[in-house]
Amino acid sequence: MLRFLFFAGAMAALLYIAVIYASNSLVILAFAGILLMAAAFLYLLLIRFCTRFSLEIPISMVQQEMPAEFEIKIENKSILPVVKLKFQTVCKLSIEKSGKKIWTQGAADAYGNTIVKGKLTPYVSGGYHVYIKKIKIYDLTGIFSITRYPGKEISRLYVMPEPEEYAVTVSEASRHFTGESGDDAELFQIRPFRDGDRLQSIHWKMSAKTDELMIRENHASAGCPVVLFLDFGGKKKGGGNFYALALSLSYSLTAAKCPHYVVWYSVTEQDIMRAKVENEECLYQLLLRLFDEETDGANRDIRMLYCEKYRTDYWITDIFVNQNCNVLINGNLTERIKEVELIV
Amino acid sequence: MTGAGRAEEEAVFLAERVIEEVQKTVKGKDDCIRAAFAAILAGGHILIEDVPGVGKTTLALAFSKAMALDNHRVQFTPDVLPADILGFSMYKKNTDTFVYHPGTIMCNLFLADEINRTSPKTQSALLEVMEEGMVTVDGVSRPVPSPFIVMATQNPKGSAGTQLLPESQLDRFMISMSMGYPDMESEIEIAKGRAGSLSCEEILPVMDAEGLERLKASVSDVYIQDVLYQYMAALVNATRNNPYIELGVSPRGTIALTRMAKANAFLNYRNFVLPEDIEEVFLPVTKHRILLNTKARVTHVSTEAVLNKLFSDVPKPAAFRERV
Known part of the structure; x- marks a missing residue:
């Protein structure tokens, strides 16, 4: 719009000079300029209302520091082509307020669909929101443009850290750990459905009442010999290294066939959360949940909060990881985690 | 033709x-x-x-x-049994033999x-x-x-x-x-x-x-050039080394891809295969033969998207690129 105003001002000045000097050629030039501006404005208005844009990420998961491709689909219902389009795409972590802006250029055929491809390379692992923030539509000369702000259609992108496998030895005590308590026939609790729960344990009556799938648990869930505490407190989420370390520890325990709980404090739920990790699928599903967890920077004793919530639980080994990537095993600081053998 | x-x-x-x-x-x-x-x-x-x-x-x-x-x-x-499909042998008393009843x-x-x-x-x-x-x-x-x-x-x-x-x-x-x-x-x-x-x-x-x-x-009898055999082998090999795929296409899949490319060329009135034939049949032949890894499955990555990207990443044979 600034260019329109500047050009209009220039043409007005030209017209004024033409009148002062009684120059017909300058008058013609000024009117030609005004006509060009009007034609460009009408063209841009037509394109603005006849085009639809949508962003898609064909493969919504990439490894850390690998490029991710996105596609911007342009649906042009007008009979005129669009020679120049500029897209500002924003890629931000789901818990952050701002992110990286990427400009992509493209064009669109008349009365058809066009795809413009772009790439982004997030360096920090996490869950990202990708969306088009603004679109600049240029006229046929490329001089004038208007800016359009499409609705915030967010596409998700997951950047996965690459786990390292640490040396883990599972002790006999952990291998034969049961940790079960309670009578099988006794109703222990009714809780919301989680991925991996058996369909046969759905409590249909409660589910119908609450309009949410609920599970009937007949006894206390089997305990795990190892509990991995993730402390998000102290500062804003460290991102990459913290996730990579947490994932690597959990991955190593899974590879050693040691089921374990991962525990963290959820700011959204205002409560201690835990997830049981028995296989690789559980591990990555947990990681997706952690990507969406916000942090308020507050320091909390999550071990104490966990003990308060799960009083009957007991375990053999606890592993504590904080945002500074310090690892404490049963309260003892373990340095150079990659080089030591974890005995659980 | x-x-x-x-x-x-x-x-x-x-x-x-x-x-x-x-x-x-x-x-x-x-x-x-x-x-x-x-x-x-x-x-x-x-x-x-x-x-x-x-x-x-x-x-x-x-x-x-x-x-x-x-x-x-x-x-x-x-409750359908194999015998319902394959057939069974029944004893005939008058001939004292087992007679096969086709399934x-x-x-x-x-x-x-x-x-x-x-x-x-x-x-x-x-x-x-x-x-x-x-x-x-x-x-x-x-x-x-x-x-x-x-x-x-x-x-x-x-x-x-x-x-x-x-x-x-x-x-x-x-x-x-x-x-x-x-x-x-x-x-x-x-x-x-x-x-x-x-x-x-x-x-x-x-x-x-x-x-x-x-x-x-x-x-x-439809003809396939050596470069296209190499191209198909490169495509199949790419499925075995892809970061999203746990189980790639087997050699049986390579044979299937070859035969389908020939059939596609035949239906397009040609007795020789072009890369376009391979492109048209690649997805139907391979999508049920691969298994995505855990990370891809958990994040709901689609098989078609992975195969389309893989296909676009493998370069076409040079002779056909110049012709296009």
């Missing part, structure tokens, strides 16, 4: 007639019809993964009528509906026949009729009470496809009764089993 004789031209014309006859009853699914017929010409079997009521049985009936093939259909349920598999076109609903034992009995072309009952092997085509259907993933075919057995199917819902115009025609099993009566047999065998022989 480019570079071919009159006989080949007539063969392709005959193939087109079959497709036209099938199109009389299966509306709005031209791509599916061509893909299914290409698989038949390539000598393979077809897996259709789709919801009920989209025309899978109609497609099989239409093909069997157009090619005058003997057609049997079995609705698989959890439903003894036909040219076998439609196995909802194959994932039956037990693994019955699934493997059928799949063994598909692989070997022989039925073995009580130690005696008998060949199935020739040509022998299996069209199996499978419910979409996630349906309760089903046992999806394992990867090793999915590999035996030449292509996997989904028919999908028809478009608006076709839906109206179906509602008016101008499509479906009623209009199967209008289908005229264009050829017989022997004619189909001759067509298959013509397809196998």
Whole structure:
């Protein structure tokens, strides 16, 4: 719009000079300029209302520091082509307020669909929101443009850290750990459905009442010999290294066939959360949940909060990881985690 | 037909007639019809993964009528036994011998509906026949009729009470496809009764089993350059080294890709294969043969997106790139 105003001002000045000097050629030039501006404005208005844009990420998961491709689909219902389009795409972590802006250029055929491809390379692992923030539509000369702000259609992108496998030895005590308590026939609790729960344990009556799938648990869930505490407190989420370390520890325990709980404090739920990790699928599903967890920077004793919530639980080994990537095993600081053998 | 004789031209014309006859009853699914017929010409079997009521049985009936093939259909349920499919031997008291009673598999076109609903034992009995072309009952092997085509259907993933075919057995199917819902115009025609099993009566047999065998022989004579063999091998190899794929395409898949590319070229009036033929058949041939890794599955990455990206990343043979 600034260019329109500047050009209009220039043409007005030209017209004024033409009148002062009684120059017909300058008058013609000024009117030609005004006509060009009007034609460009009408063209841009037509394109603005006849085009639809949508962003898609064909493969919504990439490894850390690998490029991710996105596609911007342009649906042009007008009979005129669009020679120049500029897209500002924003890629931000789901818990952050701002992110990286990427400009992509493209064009669109008349009365058809066009795809413009772009790439982004997030360096920090996490869950990202990708969306088009603004679109600049240029006229046929490329001089004038208007800016359009499409609705915030967010596409998700997951950047996965690459786990390292640490040396883990599972002790006999952990291998034969049961940790079960309670009578099988006794109703222990009714809780919301989680991925991996058996369909046969759905409590249909409660589910119908609450309009949410609920599970009937007949006894206390089997305990795990190892509990991995993730402390998000102290500062804003460290991102990459913290996730990579947490994932690597959990991955190593899974590879050693040691089921374990991962525990963290959820700011959204205002409560201690835990997830049981028995296989690789559980591990990555947990990681997706952690990507969406916000942090308020507050320091909390999550071990104490966990003990308060799960009083009957007991375990053999606890592993504590904080945002500074310090690892404490049963309260003892373990340095150079990659080089030591974890005995659980 | 480019570079071919009159006989080949007539063969392709005959193939087109079959497709036209099938199109009389299966509306709005031209791509599916061509893909299914290409698989038949390539000598393979077809897996259709789709919801009920989209025309899978109609497609099989239409093909069997157009090619005058003997057609049997079995609705698989959890209690279907291998003997129901393969047949059984029964003792005849008057002759004091065991007489073999053929099962439903003894036909040219076998439609196995909802194959994932039956037990693994019955699934493997059928799949063994598909692989070997022989039925073995009580130690005696008998060949199935020739040509022998299996069209199996499978419910979409996630349906309760089903046992999806394992990867090793999915590999035996030449292509996997989904028919999908028809478009608006076709839906109206179906509602008016101008499509479906009623209009199967209008289908005229264009050829017989022997004619189909001759067509298959013509397809196998289609020429493929060495660079295109290398290209297909590079594509298959890329599926084995992809960061999203746990299990890539097997050598059986490479053979299937070759045969389907030939069939596709044949239906496009050529007796030589181009990269475009490989591109058209790559997805249907490979998508049921690969297994995405845990990370990709958990983040709901689609198989089609991974294969499309993989295909675009593998460079086409240089000669064909210049020509394009």
